[in-house]
Amino acid sequence: MNKSLIKALGTAFVGLGLLSAAPMAAAWEPSKPVEFVVPAGTGGGADQMARFIQGVVQKNNLMKQPIIVVNRSGGAGAEGFVDVLHTKNNPHKIIISLSNLFTTPLATGVPFEYDEFTPIAMLALDQFILWVNADSPYKTAKDYVEAIKSSPDGTFKMAGTGSKQEDQIITVKMEKILGKKITYIPFKGGGDVAVQLVGKHVNSTVNNPIEAESHWRAGKLRALCVMDDEPLPYKEKVTTTQSWADVPTCKSAGLDIDYLMLRGILAPPGLKPDEVAFYVDLFKKVRATPEWADFMNKGAYKQQFMTGKEYSDWMKAASAEHFKLMKEAGFITK
Amino acid sequence: MEEINSLMHGFSVALTLPNIGFMLIGIFLGVLIGVLPGLGGANGVAILLPLTFTMPPTSAIIMLSCIYWGALFGGAITSILFNIPGEPWSVATTFDGYPMAQKGRAGQALTAAFTSSFVGALFAVLLITFLSPLVAKFALQFGPAEFFGVYLLTFCAFIGMSKEPPVKTLASMMLGFALAAVGLDTVTGTLRMTFGSTELLNGFDFLTAVIGLFGIGEILLTMEEGLAFKGKSAAIKFSVVLETWKELLHHGKTFVRSTIIGCWMGITPGGATPASFMAYGMARRSAKNKDAFGKGEIEGVIAPETAAHAAGTSALLPMLTLGIPGSPTAAVLLGGLLIWGLQPGPMLFVEQKDFVWGLIASMYLGNLVGLFVVLTTVPWWAAILRIPFTIIGPIIIVICAVGAYTVNNAMIDVVLMLVFGLLGYLFKKLEYPLAPLVLALVLGKSAESSFRQAMLLSDGSVSIFWSNALVTTLVVLALGLLFSPAVAWLRHRGKEAH
Numbered sequence: 001m002n003k004s005l006i007k008a009l010g011t012a013f014v015g016l017g018l019l020s021a022a023p024m025a026a027a028w029e030p031s032k033p034v035e036f037v038v039p040a041g042t043g044g045g046a047d048q049m050a051r052f053i054q055g056v057v058q059k060n061n062l063m064k065q066p067i068i069v070v071n072r073s074g075g076a077g078a079e080g081f082v083d084v085l086h087t088k089n090n091p092h093k094i095i096i097s098l099s100n101l102f103t104t105p106l107a108t109g110v111p112f113e114y115d116e117f118t119p120i121a122m123l124a125l126d127q128f129i130l131w132v133n134a135d136s137p138y139k140t141a142k143d144y145v146e147a148i149k150s151s152p153d154g155t156f157k158m159a160g161t162g163s164k165q166e167d168q169i170i171t172v173k174m175e176k177i178l179g180k181k182i183t184y185i186p187f188k189g190g191g192d193v194a195v196q197l198v199g200k201h202v203n204s205t206v207n208n209p210i211e212a213e214s215h216w217r218a219g220k221l222r223a224l225c226v227m228d229d230e231p232l233p234y235k236e237k238v239t240t241t242q243s244w245a246d247v248p249t250c251k252s253a254g255l256d257i258d259y260l261m262l263r264g265i266l267a268p269p270g271l272k273p274d275e276v277a278f279y280v281d282l283f284k285k286v287r288a289t290p291e292w293a294d295f296m297n298k299g300a301y302k303q304q305f306m307t308g309k310e311y312s313d314w315m316k317a318a319s320a321e322h323f324k325l326m327k328e329a330g331f332i333t334k
Numbered sequence: 335m336e337e338i339n340s341l342m343h344g345f346s347v348a349l350t351l352p353n354i355g356f357m358l359i360g361i362f363l364g365v366l367i368g369v370l371p372g373l374g375g376a377n378g379v380a381i382l383l384p385l386t387f388t389m390p391p392t393s394a395i396i397m398l399s400c401i402y403w404g405a406l407f408g409g410a411i412t413s414i415l416f417n418i419p420g421e422p423w424s425v426a427t428t429f430d431g432y433p434m435a436q437k438g439r440a441g442q443a444l445t446a447a448f449t450s451s452f453v454g455a456l457f458a459v460l461l462i463t464f465l466s467p468l469v470a471k472f473a474l475q476f477g478p479a480e481f482f483g484v485y486l487l488t489f490c491a492f493i494g495m496s497k498e499p500p501v502k503t504l505a506s507m508m509l510g511f512a513l514a515a516v517g518l519d520t521v522t523g524t525l526r527m528t529f530g531s532t533e534l535l536n537g538f539d540f541l542t543a544v545i546g547l548f549g550i551g552e553i554l555l556t557m558e559e560g561l562a563f564k565g566k567s568a569a570i571k572f573s574v575v576l577e578t579w580k581e582l583l584h585h586g587k588t589f590v591r592s593t594i595i596g597c598w599m600g601i602t603p604g605g606a607t608p609a610s611f612m613a614y615g616m617a618r619r620s621a622k623n624k625d626a627f628g629k630g631e632i633e634g635v636i637a638p639e640t641a642a643h644a645a646g647t648s649a650l651l652p653m654l655t656l657g658i659p660g661s662p663t664a665a666v667l668l669g670g671l672l673i674w675g676l677q678p679g680p681m682l683f684v685e686q687k688d689f690v691w692g693l694i695a696s697m698y699l700g701n702l703v704g705l706f707v708v709l710t711t712v713p714w715w716a717a718i719l720r721i722p723f724t725i726i727g728p729i730i731i732v733i734c735a736v737g738a739y740t741v742n743n744a745m746i747d748v749v750l751m752l753v754f755g756l757l758g759y760l761f762k763k764l765e766y767p768l769a770p771l772v773l774a775l776v777l778g779k780s781a782e783s784s785f786r787q788a789m790l791l792s793d794g795s796v797s798i799f800w801s802n803a804l805v806t807t808l809v810v811l812a813l814g815l816l817f818s819p820a821v822a823w824l825r826h827r828g829k830e831a832h
Contacts, residue, residue, distance in 0.1 A: 059387045074536025075518045075525055082532050107523050163523030185790045186521055195656050201477030214679020
């Protein structure tokens with residue numbers, strides 16, 4: 001009890017220090033609780049990050065008003081995005097985005113565009129790793145690729161999160177490269193997907209690192225390759241023999257796929273520059289905490305921070321890329 | 335035995351003075367949260383989660399899980415007193431709990447519910463303590479086909495048990511399936527039956543439907559019957575607890591059966607809701623006096639409550655070891671673990687022994703403390719029914735509206751609640767059963783997606799439903815339950831013909 005009291009006092013002092021520094025940095029600050037919309041269900045990657053940010057802000061006293069996390073997952077996240085779009089000029093609402101910012105309007109036909117929102121900041125990019133069960137005979141991505149190539153269409157089963165979203169886009173990309181059909185089975189969340197693979201009900205998944213990390217550490221899953229143009233930078237051992245950095249790129253195994261998912265913050269249309277500045281500053285502070293470094297490490301995120309025009313430009317390119325991918329896969333609803 | 339040692343160590347972690355204090359606070363808050371429909375365990379835990387960040391992880395999780403137990407206990411209170419289930423797994427408790435309260439036996443119903451919850455939870459914790467490695471392995475056996483088997487079993491255990499004609503049951507269930515289908519189709523990723531409206535993107539929430547169908551529907555009926563709560567003349571004394579306990583001793587079989595159903599459903603992980611419905615269905619099937627069910631039979635309270643808590647508790651295990659939250663409340667709890675640097679998953683038991691065994695120990699203590707807290711309050715809860723309807727009626731409506739609103743922070747849900755209220759009233763008047771509708775609404779979507787996932791896996795061949803021993807057993811049991819009334823009827827006729 002005493003220890004925790006000291007800890008609490010400690011954080012309070014740190015908080016005071018930050019508060020005294022705050023007035024110079026930002027003229028505007030929230031006057032009521034900020035609603036943090038998660039356009040996905042509870043327990044997934046976006047939800048985990050949002051709740052983590054809520055905790056870090058509260059714990060380190062980075063903001064006077066509390067953050068309230070609200071899940072609006074209806075219609076593959078369309079519900080959340082539409083809700084934020086409809087509250088124009090409201091600086092007390094922000095949304096955490098994932099790839100469904102680009103895929104949902106195309107797949108469901110609910111009209112909203114990435115450029116209607118006020119961009120705040122890109123917090124990180126999430127990686128995708130090709131996983132198989134540790135008991136399977138495929139030791140490397142090459143083994144697995146060869147096995148798919150030499151079997152009839154539809155022999156191999158891939159589990160993924162949702163339908164016509166990032167996991168299925170990657171699966172379609174794989175099919176194109178390998179020239180074989182892979183049976184894609186959609187599940188509700190990344191956690192369910194990983195467990196289906198541990199239980200050997202499917203052959204592989206493309207889980208984000210954080211979704212499969214604990215199963216990997218327990219020796220139940222094998223990481224074959226990462227879908228980025230370079231290996232992950234995290235050199236600390238996760239399993240007894242491997243670190244994230246030891247996972248080769250898929251490109252090196254002849255599976256030329258490079259796909260990263262946005263973990264970024266958007267706000268309703270029409271936010272004033274000083275309101276945007278407050279949130280940019282807030283997320284800079286969040287990123288400076290030791291908890292954040294730990295969180296990035298655990299989830300093996302690609303650490304990239306962007307704001308303003310740089311961030312909008314990135315989203316513009318990502319939107320065009322997703323349109324191309326979704327069109328090729330035939331996932332666009334007219 | 336290693337487990338005993340670990341557990342004793344857990345008790346030493348959990349049994350510190352501050353931790354017991356957190357336990358009491360947690361239980362108390364939990365009961366309060368459980369009583370207010372819509373505030374619900376998930377919201378309650380989410381609101382209180384930030385308060386715990388400065389606490390040591392073990393104390394924090396003890397307090398939060400006590401809120402969870404408290405909310406589970408509290409959920410039964412509104413189901414019995416006002417026919418408003420706050421959580422999906424309390425729905426089956428209303429079937430006999432509410433009629434009991436109307437007959438002036440609210441005290442007995444509450445005592446039975448609380449005691450059953452405790453018994454169910456206790457056996458589930460024992461199971462977790464001694465069989466955790468086995469249990470975690472068993473959960474991994476469940477692929478889409480096995481999940482569908484569990485849902486099928488639930489539907490079959492429940493069908494044919496209502497007093498209403500089978501056609502009406504079927505009609506009600508089909509309406510439930512149709513409502514469950516609204517929103518995003520997870521298998522194809524396209525929208526269904528939303529008719530271009532953004533309000534319907536999320537489909538129909540269980541809570542909105544149930545608050546309307548049961549709560550508002552019941553209030554409309556009461557108004558029609560002359561604004562009277564029938565239970566108000568009941569004498570209310572503490573001795574009611576002891577008397578009810580004596581009565582409960584005669585229902586040992588129901589306890590055992592419901593605990594087994596509950597633990598099994600919790601591990602599989604079918605969850606608490608199917609468990610409560612299945613246990614209720616099984617209790618009615620094996621009862622001598624089937625017609626008494628639905629009119630205030632104490633067994634009809636024991637069965638669902640025991641099973642729901644056994645399932646709710648044993649479900650924590652796959653949740654901790656596999657990292658899959660079994661309910662929204664659990665999801666928020668898991669989110670909290672991350673802040674303390676604990677990653678739920680198979681390694682939690684190996685790397686965080688203090689935390690895990692502290693939590694398990696707190697399950698024993700939390701439930702015991704919870705039982706004590708709620709039992710002492712039985713007379714007061716039952717006394718609420720003495721308040722004239724003209725005062726309590728409007729209060730209930732306001733609480734219902736707030737509850738519906740907090741589901742999504744949207745006015746549309748309040749409107750939907752009223753529409754469901756009218757529907758519930760019509761159903762009662764036309765003597766259609768509500769339970770099949772609710773069951774289909776709650777489990778329809780999961781049953782549908784696991785069926786379609788299984789079909790994708792097997793490339794469209796139904797043989798996947800008898801491809802291994804586990805799924806075959808589930809399906810055979812389900813079909814057996816479905817056709818057993820027909821078989822019994824035929825046999826009966828056969829005998830008469832001789």
